[in-house]
Amino acid sequence: MTDFVEKRDVTTDQPGQLARRVHPETWHEQWTDLNHFLMVYKFGLAEINTKITILAEELTHRGSGNPIEHVSPRLKSPASITAKAHRLNCPLHFDDLRSRIRDIAGIRIVCSFVSDVYTVANMLTRQPDVNLVVTKDYIARPKPNGYRSLHLIVEIPVFMSDRVVAVPVEVQLRTVAMDFWASLEHKIYYKHDPDVVPPRLRDELTAAAEDAARLDVRMERLHREIHGPRR
Ligand code: GTP
Ligand code: MG
Secondary structure, three states: OOOHHHHHOHHHOOOOOHHHHOOOOOHHHHHHHHHHHHHHHHHHHHHHHHHHHHHHHHHHHHOOOOOEEEEEEEEOOHHHHHHHHHHHOOOOOHHHHHHHOOOOEEEEEEEOOHHHHHHHHHHHHOOOOOEEEEEEEOOOOOOOOOOOOEEEEEEEEEEOOOOEEEEEEEEEEEEHHHHHHHHHHHHHOOOOOHHHOOHHHHHHHHHHHHHHHHHHHHHHHHHHHHHOOOO
């Protein structure tokens, strides 16, 4: 596989400018290489998505309630891959991108309660073909801005015609309350220029994350008092 990026000479490009620098004479080849590069991530994502769908359906039938509220898989766009490569000082070559950027395939699993986050994470990672590579527990240790979620990097085998590829997938697990906060904080602030948002408002966003965490505790207690612990 050729390095589409080198042919385009985008090593000097700014993030997000890929589309404007396409060379018409090699465009088709570059596009094919990029699709080939992204293909295994698409398959890895489909594999994990199927596993989550199976868990959700099976748990619904087990009678103790489905702990999964919703699931959103996403493939990182070429523009986001390029932007992250620039941030990491990672050369724009497929081998480097493959080894340095571990969230090209990502899936977010939104659960009802905090305990469900860990239950679902365990159910997924104890499957023999799921290899847990990294755990970042931002629920046990929230980020300074209040961000909470459980992040896993797992590798899943994808069976191609002539080889097996261990595809990394970033799995983000969080509660509905954590998701509510993170989605809106993303719009309001995340990755924006810190100088634009005054410290008072940043503190208020952090306080809102703590409100959401209290709501999680309260809703889980209410659920337990009414239904008993999940089996
Ligand atoms: P990225 O370069 O953003 O992928 O970060 P990273 O590779 O250092 O990993 P990290 O675990 O910090 O974050 C991965 C992903 O979690 C991000 O892409 C976001 O989707 C989410 N995330 C992390 N921190 C925050 C945050 O403070 N606010 C929000 N809204 N989302 C966050
Ligand atoms: Mg990311």
